[in-house]
Amino acid sequence: MKGKTVWFLMVATLCAISSMMFCSSPAEAKAPKEVSITTYGVGSQAFVFSAGIAEGVQKAAGIKTRVVPAGNDVGRMLPLRNGEVDFCIVTGATGWFVSHGTGDFASPSWGPQPIRMAWRGGNLFVGFYTRGDSGIKKLSELKGKRVGQIPGSTTINNIIQGGLAFGGLTLKDCVVVRLPSHGAGGKALTQGAIDFYEFGTTGSRPIETAASPHGIYWFNMDPKDKAAWKRFYEYCPWTEEALVTRYAGKEKGIKPFHALTYPYNMWAWDTTPVDTVYAYAKAMWDSYDLYKSRHAELPKWNHENLANVKGCFYPYHEGVVKLLKEKGKWTPAHEKFQKTQLDNEKKRMALWKEAQEEAKAKNIKVGSEQWGQFWWNKLVEKGLLR
Numbered sequence: 001m002k003g004k005t006v007w008f009l010m011v012a013t014l015c016a017i018s019s020m021m022f023c024s025s026p027a028e029a030k031a032p033k034e035v036s037i038t039t040y041g042v043g044s045q046a047f048v049f050s051a052g053i054a055e056g057v058q059k060a061a062g063i064k065t066r067v068v069p070a071g072n073d074v075g076r077m078l079p080l081r082n083g084e085v086d087f088c089i090v091t092g093a094t095g096w097f098v099s100h101g102t103g104d105f106a107s108p109s110w111g112p113q114p115i116r117m118a119w120r121g122g123n124l125f126v127g128f129y130t131r132g133d134s135g136i137k138k139l140s141e142l143k144g145k146r147v148g149q150i151p152g153s154t155t156i157n158n159i160i161q162g163g164l165a166f167g168g169l170t171l172k173d174c175v176v177v178r179l180p181s182h183g184a185g186g187k188a189l190t191q192g193a194i195d196f197y198e199f200g201t202t203g204s205r206p207i208e209t210a211a212s213p214h215g216i217y218w219f220n221m222d223p224k225d226k227a228a229w230k231r232f233y234e235y236c237p238w239t240e241e242a243l244v245t246r247y248a249g250k251e252k253g254i255k256p257f258h259a260l261t262y263p264y265n266m267w268a269w270d271t272t273p274v275d276t277v278y279a280y281a282k283a284m285w286d287s288y289d290l291y292k293s294r295h296a297e298l299p300k301w302n303h304e305n306l307a308n309v310k311g312c313f314y315p316y317h318e319g320v321v322k323l324l325k326e327k328g329k330w331t332p333a334h335e336k337f338q339k340t341q342l343d344n345e346k347k348r349m350a351l352w353k354e355a356q357e358e359a360k361a362k363n364i365k366v367g368s369e370q371w372g373q374f375w376w377n378k379l380v381e382k383g384l385l386r
Helices: 002-023 047-059 073-081 092-100 154-166 181-189 206-213 226-233 274-286 319-328 334-359 369-381
Strands: 032-041 065-069 085-090 117-129 146-149 173-179 198-202 214-216 238-244 257-267
Touching: 032 047, 032 073, 047 073, 047 085, 047 274, 065 146, 073 085, 073 092, 073 173, 073 257, 085 092, 085 117, 092 117, 092 154, 092 334, 117 181, 117 206, 117 238, 117 274, 146 181, 154 198, 154 226, 181 198, 181 206, 198 206, 206 214, 214 369, 274 319, 334 369
Parallel strands: 032 065, 032 085, 146 173
Antiparallel strands: 085 257, 117 198, 117 214, 117 257, 238 257
8 A cells, every 4th residue: 555655646746747847837038137238438428328228227127237338330339249248329320331231341340230129219310500600501502612521430421421412412522621520520610610510400519509609500401302312312321301300509599400310229139139138128118217317318218219110221129029019019010111121131141242252253352442332332223222
């Protein structure tokens, strides 16, 4: 009898273990205790609102965030690609250059990359301006005028060239002034060393220009001029047209104007663990009321903008897709958007290989200035810029 009891207990135990193995639900993945984010330098608005988000996330989910400033786009993206950090917060312009392998990312070691949106933030509004007393009223009137270019700053240089193209001009029609930095460009405009520049419409440099004795004049980019916008997008395909309502000089009676916009995003790589991205995105979702007051731009890092794909040319990370589906925000339109971006990514990567072979046959060195233009033209030919 005793042997039967022991045998019965052994069978019961094995059945219990089997039941636990096959019938219980799998344990949820644990959220990371700490993540790292690269972004712009200390003092930049991106660094400040990165810190604001970090504070809210820690209070809501207990996840610590280490914000790492870096000096240039490659320096911000390389640690993300290498898996040394989890996220990067930069504008959609940088995200576009990374995903398309252009500008600083047209080198042999880069090319089109599988970058992913880990959070779609608020929009950055950018406008073209001159001093209020310059007498220049249209972008087409910049012929023979002094315009700035910053060696090594592809985004800014392309935006400036796009502004000229909107007016039917190129750099060859103007006097090019080399500038050491973006901030120096805004300062040069205020001081009268150049006649035309671009900046975030609420940036410190335009505010200084508006406050100067010369005042500020923002160029209006007519949304009805489709030909002009087409020329502009050839230089700045990551942007969208927008009516600007927040800008330097508004308090002095300057009316709203049409210019361009593109979002600030938090980025991950396609290899960034789904659990990490999901946990951090969920923490941001839950902590919005905690971080939205930490910076003037943070109210726009909200739930609605997370699901807004306008002006975006890159897929969501699977961790964000999971969150949006849980929140009931993932729609058939999102599914179509995601498929389109993933398909375009594959096409760009395939084209990158083909273009290198063609360049080799034409004695074009990959990574050279000639290669950069050759690759850009290939993207245009295949309809893969936007």
